[in-house]
Amino acid sequence: MRRCVFFLAIALHAETGREAWLRYSRENPEAIPAVLATLGDSPVIVNARDEILRGIRGMAGKTLRLESAMPRENAIVLGTLPAFPNLSANLPDDAYWLKTVHSGNIDYTVVTATNDRGVLYGAFALLRKIALGQPVTNLDEQQTPYAPIRWVNQWDRLDGTIERGYGGRSIFWDEGRARGDLTRVRDYGRLLASLGINGCAINNVNADKRILSPDFFPQIASIAAALRPWGVKTVISVDFGSPKTIGGLNTFDPLDPLVAAWWKTKIDELYAAIPDLGGVVMKADSEGQVGPSAYKRTHADAANVVARALQPHGGMIFYRGFVYDHHMDWNNPKNDRARAAYDNFVDLDGKFDHNVVIQIKNGPIDFQVREPASPLFAALQKTNQAIELQITQEYMGQARHMVFLVPQWKETLDFDMGPAPVKRLVRGFIGVANVGLDDSWLGNHLSQANLYGFGRLAWNPDLTSRQIIDEWTQQTFSTGRKAVDAIAQMQLTSWRTYENYTGPLGLQTLTDIVGNHYGVAIEASERNGWGQWHRADEKGVGMDRTTATGTGYIGQYSPSVARMFESVATCPDDLLLFLHHVPYTYKLHSGKTVIQYIYDSHYEGAQAVEDYVRDWKSLQSQVDEQRFAEVSHQLEYQAGQAQVWRDAVNTWFWHTSGIADAKGRVGNYPGRIEAESMALDGYTIKLVTPWEGASGGKAIECANERCSASFRYEGDPGWHTIRVQYFDQSAGVSHFKLFVGSQMVDEWSADDRVPERRTKVDSSSSTRCTITGVALRKGDEIRIEGIPDGAEHAAIDYVEIR
Ligand code: GCW
Numbered sequence: 001m002r003r004c005v006f007f008l009a010i011a012l013h014a015e016t017g018r019e020a021w022l023r024y025s026r027e028n029p030e031a032i033p034a035v036l037a038t039l040g041d042s043p044v045i046v047n048a049r050d051e052i053l054r055g056i057r058g059m060a061g062k063t064l065r066l067e068s069a070m071p072r073e074n075a076i077v078l079g080t081l082p083a084f085p086n087l088s089a090n091l092p093d094d095a096y097w098l099k100t101v102h103s104g105n106i107d108y109t110v111v112t113a114t115n116d117r118g119v120l121y122g123a124f125a126l127l128r129k130i131a132l133g134q135p136v137t138n139l140d141e142q143q144t145p146y147a148p149i150r151w152v153n154q155w156d157r158l159d160g161t162i163e164r165g166y167g168g169r170s171i172f173w174d175e176g177r178a179r180g181d182l183t184r185v186r187d188y189g190r191l192l193a194s195l196g197i198n199g200c201a202i203n204n205v206n207a208d209k210r211i212l213s214p215d216f217f218p219q220i221a222s223i224a225a226a227l228r229p230w231g232v233k234t235v236i237s238v239d240f241g242s243p244k245t246i247g248g249l250n251t252f253d254p255l256d257p258l259v260a261a262w263w264k265t266k267i268d269e270l271y272a273a274i275p276d277l278g279g280v281v282m283k284a285d286s287e288g289q290v291g292p293s294a295y296k297r298t299h300a301d302a303a304n305v306v307a308r309a310l311q312p313h314g315g316m317i318f319y320r321g322f323v324y325d326h327h328m329d330w331n332n333p334k335n336d337r338a339r340a341a342y343d344n345f346v347d348l349d350g351k352f353d354h355n356v357v358i359q360i361k362n363g364p365i366d367f368q369v370r371e372p373a374s375p376l377f378a379a380l381q382k383t384n385q386a387i388e389l390q391i392t393q394e395y396m397g398q399a400r401h402m403v404f405l406v407p408q409w410k411e412t413l414d415f416d417m418g419p420a421p422v423k424r425l426v427r428g429f430i431g432v433a434n435v436g437l438d439d440s441w442l443g444n445h446l447s448q449a450n451l452y453g454f455g456r457l458a459w460n461p462d463l464t465s466r467q468i469i470d471e472w473t474q475q476t477f478s479t480g481r482k483a484v485d486a487i488a489q490m491q492l493t494s495w496r497t498y499e500n501y502t503g504p505l506g507l508q509t510l511t512d513i514v515g516n517h518y519g520v521a522i523e524a525s526e527r528n529g530w531g532q533w534h535r536a537d538e539k540g541v542g543m544d545r546t547t548a549t550g551t552g553y554i555g556q557y558s559p560s561v562a563r564m565f566e567s568v569a570t571c572p573d574d575l576l577l578f579l580h581h582v583p584y585t586y587k588l589h590s591g592k593t594v595i596q597y598i599y600d601s602h603y604e605g606a607q608a609v610e611d612y613v614r615d616w617k618s619l620q621s622q623v624d625e626q627r628f629a630e631v632s633h634q635l636e637y638q639a640g641q642a643q644v645w646r647d648a649v650n651t652w653f654w655h656t657s658g659i660a661d662a663k664g665r666v667g668n669y670p671g672r673i674e675a676e677s678m679a680l681d682g683y684t685i686k687l688v689t690p691w692e693g694a695s696g697g698k699a700i701e702c703a704n705e706r707c708s709a710s711f712r713y714e715g716d717p718g719w720h721t722i723r724v725q726y727f728d729q730s731a732g733v734s735h736f737k738l739f740v741g742s743q744m745v746d747e748w749s750a751d752d753r754v755p756e757r758r759t760k761v762d763s764s765s766s767t768r769c770t771i772t773g774v775a776l777r778k779g780d781e782i783r784i785e786g787i788p789d790g791a792e793h794a795a796i797d798y799v800e801i802r
Contacts, residue, residue: 014626016439020191020448021475024058026131032056033109035071036064039079043229044116048078048123051190055127076109076126078119084112094198095144096122098129100137109136117198117231121145124194131475143459149357149386149428150458151199151235151318152192153281154435158208164392164517166399166443168436172202176210178219182226184437189230191441195455197431200227201235205283205320209245211236212266217273224274233278235318240282240302241290242266253295254305267309279316280306281359286323299323299344300351307353318386318430319352321345321360321376327529336543336551337531338364341376346556350382357384359430362412364553365532367395368508369499370408372565372575375556377425378417386428387413391450392442395509396498398518399443401638402612403498404491406453407465413457418558429458444634445627448476449491465492483622490612497612500605501645505588505597506578507534507541510649512764519764520648521690534577538656540584541594542577554579573597584657598653599661602646609635609642637752640725640768648692648763673711675700675796682707683786686761686795693763694797699727701761701793702786710783715801717777724784725797727765728752732790738771739783746771750792761795776801 015023036056038049049066057063070077081087087110089097096118101108111122125143129136155163156170158177171184179185192200202223203211210216224234239245243252243262253259271277284302285291292302303319310317324340341364352358358380363371367390377385389409390396396403413423431454435441442448452472456463466488473487502520503510512521513532525532535543544550546566554565564570565579573588584595592600613635620628650666660666676685676698683700691697700709726736728750737747748769758764776782782801786794 015624017441017445017448017627017630018187018439020441021452021472022191022194023475024055024127024131026059026133026479027061031137032060032062032064033074033076033107034062034065035067035073035075037067037069037071037075037077039068039070039077039083040116040119041068042116044120044231045078047190047193047229048111048116048120051120052076052078052123052127055130059127059130070108072106074107076111078111078123080116080119081112081114084110087112089142091118091142092144094118094121094148094196095142096125097142098122098126098136098139099141100139107137109139120193120231121196128194128471128475132471133474133479145196145459146423146461147427147429147458149199149316149430150197150455151201151278151428152197152391152431152433152454153201153205153237153388154433155204155206155392156202156434157204158210162434162436163204163206164394164432165434165436166392166447167434167441168438168443171435171437172223178222182223185223185226186230188435188441189227189232191451192232192455193230195452196459197455198231199233199235199278201237201281201318203237205237205281206287206289207237207239207283209239209242212238212242212270213246214269217270220270220277221273224277228276233276234274235278235281237281237283238306239289240284240292251295252290254292254297254301255295260305260308263306263309267306267313267315271313271315275313277313277315279310279318279355281318281320282306283320283322286320287326291323298348298351300348303356304353307356311353311355316355316357318357318359318428320388321358321374322366322388324531325529326531328531330527330529330533333544334551335531336545336553338543338545338553339551339556340364341374342379342556345376345383346379348383349380352383354384357386357428359386359388359428360426361388361390362409365508368532369395369495369502370506370574370578371508372578373412373415373417373422375417375553377422378419378558379556381419384428385426386430387422387426388430388432389454390432391454392432392434393447393450394517395511397638399447400634401498401641402444402446402490402494402635404446404453404465404469404494405450406457406468407492408495409454409457410461410465413461416561418560423461429454431455431458440630445476445631446491446634448472452476477627478619478622480622483619486615486619490615493608494612497605497608497642500601500608501642502605502649503534504601505573505594506575508532508578510534516758516764518758519762519766520645520693521763522649522652522692523690535581536653536656538658540582540586542581543579544581545579550581584653584659595653595657595659596662599650599663599666602650603665606639606642606646609639613639636770637767640723641766644693644725644763644766647695652692669695669800671715671801673799673801674698675709675798678709678711680707680709683709683796688762690762693766694761695725696798699761699795699797701795702788703793704788706785706787707794708783708785709796710781711799713776713780713782713801714778715776718775720774720776721802722771722774722782723768723800723802724771725766725768725800726750726786727761727795727797728767729760729765729792730758732788732792734789734792734794735787736769736794737785737787739785740774740776740780745774750794761793766797
């Protein structure tokens, strides 16, 4: 049975996406020597050798001859610096040097570094050059990674599920144990190494206490063994309450000598099993995780007790700055979650041991579509800090929406905090990656660009977004100009587009923050303790975070930044409602009112996604068949979702503000026929909550074996497109048939893979089927038949005819 996807024939061969940007498919690279010599035999160097072998075979169709000494002919030569007595350089760890060495009439392409990992990075860099069509004959290039710490975090649970993971189940864990088959972990190590990422936390920061029980140590060791040959250090997340929960002590007070001794013994045992463990990540006193507040101790006390146990082994602790109270009193206008990280940590500056790194999310709330840079970055001056960026798209469309995050990350990294831009204040880059077993790793081929971009930025944050996306496209899809330009245009505008149809002007992602963080639910953030408030009411909108009349959050920035944010005259429009409460009629710098901007941006955003569908379709001949079809499906779905968001947000603000759209679009949908207004046979009308999640606040549901809904077509005769907006929950696979008169023109199943907890009839499950080229005459009867399955009741929102 067909899914509702347009599927076009004739295309290039199929690819699954599993090779990501390491497909090595370019043809006819320039002259390549016939020999690959490897001076050294560590597992990391051997991987570097095998990668070059594989890459050249893929790109040139040639199998290099392997040698283990300097040959007397042109060759690629791999090894650390001591293997080349005539070469000297002062390279920090992980840096590499690509150098063409002429010796008589022989040319050696030398890939060297101080450490093995640097050689591996150099090998990937050489292959990237070839893949990008850059010259490799006269090389002299040294590259040093910007940040020494370039890690990813996985929020994988030991049962194999992933918190906020959209690419399938865990590659590390299954049913409470490390997987026996760690092939995908090795493949992941390879992807990470190709970007220069050197550490990976393998379990959720909401840590399962069992990870520190002895029977897990061999399991962690098996994962570490899979990552090690790629130069990726294994890291684990640990629970601060462990001394009590698994240690059997009656306390986890960090200042209790018994607790300190427990951590020391435990960490010693851990290092006995995994001698090169990178360290640990800790989330304490946050979202239900226990922490030092239980004993009125500080975060420095908590971090340092573990740091001291790690110190003899060279391990580090990444202590998360994401600490806030999620039971805050909503009625107190001075309360503000955005203040929390700074308020919790600023007085502790200088009190952390040298192997503690405070891991700080880019913004003060939680990976929203737009936030200012966290004020904590400038506040900590005597403390190591790392920036935490979220690759997995939790609030950013959960990989069902294309949102390329590099432009967002760069905006934060480049933001001048007063003392310096954020990127100069951090020595580590942490990306919450959450890849899974799906071939696409992240749930969407286009989302792979975020993992790629994270790694490239951690290596060099001065790369431009355009450079990054072009590199990525050329390696991942095609080197053709048309594809490169079209994909750049799509990806580079995708963040703004997503912001436009979700929450512009600093409103944050107007999503269901107490539920799945996916669908639209504008009031979900209000009247609760979670503190993601936007305080929209009938008079105005926005959080007053000024020092003059608001929560004082703006005062956490250095004077120059605070001055800019405090005054509405100088506050950037993009952050206006994050920092100020204004009436809907307030005029932005463009002269447009806030309310009209909300309306316009939502129409622009939804239209932009329709354009992406069109632009992607134009690439059919440039991209392999499978990925072309999968991305087509994803974008078509996204276009439907963008319209749901557009209508929900706009109607909500129209009802709340009482101010109509000056362009007359909101509440007026030409060609739309609400399901609840159709002639229903078996179907019953259902009120949808929140009401803005369905057009007209209502849908129809079928409680029988089959139901139908029909209406007469009253428009102009001719060829038309019919869009059926229906609900695809995860509870079953309903079936739909569309008839014009007595003729069935299409049928499809509601079997799209929807992420967990899309169980209700609401905006999260809302989706559409587009049927093009239908001939209609005035008076035609259009009928949809719905056949429910299990708990899924073939619900329908509306039909739109264009
Ligand atoms: O964004 C929130 C997520 C939680 C996550 C938490 C965190 C792992 O909704 O799922 O928990 O952030 O970063 O700790």
